[in-house]
Amino acid sequence: MAFRLFVPILAGATLRERLVACIGAMIGIALTGAICGLALGSGPHIPLMVAPMGASAVLLFAVPASPLAQPWSIIGGNTISALVGVIVVHFVHQPVLATGIAVSLAIAAMSFARCLHPPGGAAALTAVFGGPAVISAGFLFPFVPVAVNSILLVALGYGFHKLARRNYPHVAAPAPKSTHGTIDPPAQLRVGFRTEDIDAALSTLEETFDIDRNDLDRLLRQVELQAMVREHATLLCEDIMSRDVISVDMAAPVEQARQLLLDHNVRTLPVVDGDSRLVGTVGLRELAHASGAVGTVTSTAATAAASDPAMALLPVLTDGRSHAVIIVDDKMHILGLITQTDLLAATARLQNTDRRSAKALL
Incomplete structure (x- = not known):
């Protein structure tokens, strides 16, 4: 006090x-x-x-x-x-x-x-x-x-x-849109509360708040994510990541990268330099009509640390574009990889554990 x-x-x-x-x-x-x-x-x-x-x-x-x-x-x-x-x-x-x-x-x-x-x-x-x-x-x-x-x-x-590198005039971040050219809302907006729920809540409270409505939507979704991360903070990236990661050298021809994707049935391929440090990723989207060296068509890689909470990867792996997050050390050496499937399996396991715990309490 x-x-x-x-x-x-x-x-x-x-x-x-x-x-x-x-x-x-x-x-x-x-x-x-x-x-x-x-x-x-x-x-x-x-x-x-x-x-x-x-x-x-x-x-x-x-x-x-x-x-x-x-x-x-x-x-x-x-x-x-x-x-x-x-x-x-x-x-x-x-x-x-x-x-x-x-x-x-x-x-x-x-x-x-x-x-x-x-x-x-x-x-x-x-x-x-x-x-x-x-x-x-x-x-x-x-x-x-x-x-x-x-x-x-x-x-x-x-x-x-x-x-000062501040956002002014302030423009609220636009709501995520489907990356597949369809009218469906993106995956992260199909669950939880909806925009009409925000409107209904504001109407019920009958007060004026000094915050943009889109900012309020973004804030509430971040609160949901932080609550989930907190509830499952003990599940770390290192607990669910794949450790035998298939990668390709940035100097390799794109034909080799395509073949690796097909041979190992994966959708994301980490690209490394001569010192085995991560420089980006490639997938079929980048390689479909490419030629030359892999390094010329790489995309920015989504990365995380092994000690990060696994649930913190949800926004990245549900954005409609990213299929995997590369787990790296502080020198950008690859330690592992987490795919959408890995996170889905971990989420399902946690939900089953929560259900069993709830039944035991009853």
């Missing part, structure tokens, strides 16, 4: 992420102010930067994956809200009433424009009682400085996140 204040306040938050956010906000706000000062000049009649930019910076740099922190949310939300505030104060001269109406209409306008952004409420309030500088700017205020501030901040945030 003594260190409760140091517990991350958001899921996934770490000290490193917060430090990155602090540095980003410092750079973003400082440069936005400096550039606006150079471009717009300074003086009491020209607002250099509006206060809502500070709140926008918190979202932009601290939670860049939030739907509320995306470029259109920041630019559209701040600009539209400020415009709403200017319009309201033009017609409603009672300050208390004007503030309530301005924030209320700002939320409605941002919702219709699909750019909901919390600092937009502050932008609307700033337009209502921002002082002589805002009054003198009139209907120009939503665009200069609000829109200019917002555009500059987003541009600087985009550059900062690229340098």
Whole structure:
């Protein structure tokens, strides 16, 4: 309890992420102010930067994956809200009433424009009682400085996140699709919960969550996988892998690789270099119309360590393309190989064991 204040306040938050956010906000706000000062000049009649930019910076740099922190949310939300505030104060001269109406209409306008952004409420309030500088700017205020501030901040945030190797603007990972050219969903989506289950749950809870729906789907599936890995953590790759692995040298002709696939009735063939280190894999897909050396048609190999939980290979072996995972040491020497069949057999054995345990308890 003594260190409760140091517990991350958001899921996934770490000290490193917060430090990155602090540095980003410092750079973003400082440069936005400096550039606006150079471009717009300074003086009491020209607002250099509006206060809502500070709140926008918190979202932009601290939670860049939030739907509320995306470029259109920041630019559209701040600009539209400020415009709403200017319009309201033009017609409603009672300050208390004007503030309530301005924030209320700002939320409605941002919702219709699909750019909901919390600092937009502050932008609307700033337009209502921002002082002589805002009054003198009139209907120009939503665009200069609000829109200019917002555009500059987003541009600087985009550059900062690229340098920090963060995903911004955030795009939710697309749902997996069948790799066989059919309308069937991929194997990993045919079991467990479905997208309509997520919609039904959200409808039942009757709450708004600050997370993209596709991100929520991906998160829940990862939770399912982690739970399975935890439940069967004692089953390691080394427990079920094949150890007598058939491989081919990268300098060998493709005809030799084809023959090895047929002779041993396998679908994936590891490719090694002169030092017996793994460089990739080949299968009938790569070899069907190939010629020359095997090394020219290799695909990137799916690999794992012998000490990794076997169930962690499920996403790879159910992606519709990978038929085997190569087990390697830290120098990329082949230790073994796990196929879809190996993992299926292990899963069936675990399920039978679980059933027997459950019957024994009864």
